[in-house]
Amino acid sequence: MTGLRARQKADRNRRILQAATILFREVGYDSARIEDIAERAEVSVGTFYNYYQNKGDILVAAVSMEVEEVLAAGKAIVDSPPETVGEALKVLIGQYYDHSLVYLSKEMWRTAMAISIQQPESPFSRRYTELDGRLCDQVSTLIAKLQRRGGVMPGIDTAATGQMFFNNLNMMFIEFVKDEAMTLDALKDIVSRQNRPLATLISSPKLQ
């Protein structure tokens, strides 16, 4: 049975993370103050820094939790993918994109992505980068699985093509969150078109 201190620590962490996530969503990252987060979590400002390296770190922590959910949802698709490369990518990427704005705003995404680039060594930036890598692996795994099923030509470097698909969808997601006016449907259309040449060319002829 864990001690009192460990239970209190876990509870404070949960309260701080939840208070921050709610406040970031309500008023935006820039307007949310550490003092406000601390007050809502019923801790002192100094305590906040005992749990998170800085303000950006906690945003990236919140976003990382979201990415874990995206990964879980993606795994179900990779386990039972549609037959064709184009359709499989469309479903997986659609799932990634649909899930992204359920709990987080565009502003939260772009700030978290910016912080993970600017402060790559902070604790949750490392976590976020690791999750990004796992998302990338998931796309490569999808292509590899389709290749084993005969949907992708033998000899195709599935890691390389998976990385191409993933880097493109990630780059386009960055463009999406930078542009408040861009819709999810517009994003999906653009990415669908971008993916088509490679998706078509790596597909086995018999399945086209």
Place this chain on the structure above:
Amino acid sequence: MTGLRARQKADRNRRILQAATILFREVGYDSARIEDIAERAEVSVGTFYNYYQNKGDILVAAVSMEVEEVLAAGKAIVDSPPETVGEALKVLIGQYYDHSLVYLSKEMWRTAMAISIQQPESPFSRRYTELDGRLCDQVSTLIAKLQRRGGVMPGIDTAATGQMFFNNLNMMFIEFVKDEAMTLDALKDIVSRQNRPLATLISSPKLQ
């Protein structure tokens, strides 16, 4: 002949931008203070804000100048590209990457890229994003030119494939500047491998 005020304005701008660029390179973005930049440029702190929206804006301005040079260098390659897709991409992308660290550190790059994502509406973030678009166009133009010369199969969507190549090289550049240990050669090797499937598949058979 421009007035005294216009000449003074241009001169101050140049001094401020140069002071900032030198200081960012010498001590790093975080350690460089607005007060220090202003002092070196022989202006007041308030004057700094008359020229740049904020601290991040001037870093992105400095980096944008660098991207303009990268574009100019790339144009020469697009005007007279190597014959094969793989070789042409290798030369163009190599030029982009080689040029990037001549005047700017990895820290400057990742901070500028982060700021352009986090504050997409600030003046020089808009400029930077526009230049990014032109770099992307340059890669698509290269593929289109090779297609006209018979090096790329007809019917291939050169805009889509150009965007795929560009988004991948950009995403991998972000990974590169996030990792202080990664070398330029390692980066080029990774990107070369990632590009190979698509580069090979879009190539006309006669030129392989």
Place this chain on the structure above:
DNA sequence: CAAAAAGATTGAATGAATTCAATTTTTAAG
């Protein structure tokens, strides 16, 4: 040429992230 208008400069004040020394609380040891 003088006065008014426009543009720009200035640097102290403001605000908020972050730090840190003092204090409190919990856990471990005797």
Place this chain on the structure above:
DNA sequence: CTTAAAAATTGAATTCATTCAATCTTTTTG
């Protein structure tokens, strides 16, 4: 059960980006 050690909390102080009202300089107008 008491004391020492370890861990954590606290909130005022510090730091620096940014703002803004006062002032200065240049340009325009009469």
